[in-house]
Amino acid sequence: MIPFMRETYSVRLLELKTRKMRNETGNQDLVSKLDTGLTTERRFNRSITRPIRMLFTSPIVFAFSLYMAIVYGYLYLMFTTLTGVFEKDYGFSSSIVGLVYLGLGL
Numbered sequence: 001m002i003p004f005m006r007e008t009y010s011v012r013l014l015e016l017k018t019r020k021m022r023n024e025t026g027n028q029d030l031v032s033k034l035d036t037g038l039t040t041e042r043r044f045n046r047s048i049t050r051p052i053r054m055l056f057t058s059p060i061v062f063a064f065s066l067y068m069a070i071v072y073g074y075l076y077l078m079f080t081t082l083t084g085v086f087e088k089d090y091g092f093s094s095s096i097v098g099l100v101y102l103g104l105g106l
Helices: 010-025 040-057 059-088 094-105
Strands: none
Touching: 040 059, 059 094
16 A cells, blocks of 8 residues: 555655755755754654653653553563463473463464
8 A cells, every 4th residue: 555655744745845846946945834944863863852751751651651561561471471381280282382372362
């Protein structure tokens, strides 16, 4: 689908239109109305620091991140101990223990 989809982000569309008009008219002073004037480095720095800032300044983002970290920890713990429990406690062979994960996947 990606090759057939059209661009819909207004900032990018105006940037392309402005670039085309610059080439057609030769006026290099044309600037898009939505252009912020940020360099690529500044945009990268902003996109890296914004989530970190949101994590520590927004209580909702922090609480949800903490909750997801705990859930992921329990899930990882379950996946790593599941093999040992079924081999030692229930006597499953190594080849059969892999089938236990099918139930979780379904």
